[in-house]
Amino acid sequence: MSCFKDVVNKGAVSNNTSKILSSLQSILSLHPDKIFILEGINEIHSDLSVILDRYGKIVERINKESPQTMVFVQSVLPVVNRKDLSNDKIMEFNKGLEALCGRFQNCIYVDLHSHFLSGGTLNKELTSDGVHLKPGGYRLWQSLIEYYVTEQNDRIVKPDTLARLAPGDVPRPN
Helix, strand or coil, X not given: CCCCCCCCCCCCCCCCHHHHHHHHHHHHCCCCCEEEEXXXXXXXXXXXXXXXXXXXXXXXXXXXXXXXXXXXXXXCCCCCCCCCCCHHHHHHHHHHHHHHHHCCCCEEEECCHHHHEECCEECHHHXXXXXXXXXHHHHHHHHHHHHHHHCCHHHCCCCCCCCCCXXXXXXXXX
């Protein structure tokens, strides 16, 4: 996310919730104001309850070790033309993420999924392979989370899950 000032991107190729849990200390030692998590597509083939349990451990650990940090859990994006990935399972997982965030005061669920949909799948204009985003997709993502990145935490009110934005209200990517 180099498009935002003062943001450290710890995303990694083939990342998953286990790897996030094991590397979380390096992030928590910084006592960040905000942590954004978008994870799950690399392990969506697994039991959803296991993935959601690890997500819960991640949020619990952030709460315990850096209680002032606001956690933003972003929904997993839809996919297109992928036999190995199910949009129904992704939607079920996202519902689990939203419920998980409801259990924590400093955890905001950010619905990206609905803004990337077109005809029930990932908008084909935004992807190169049915999963990964093209530059226009990244611009859309940036526009959807910009408020959460730039706004002061004490001004963000739950359940401010992509508040003020309906899927049709977001600027179209160039």
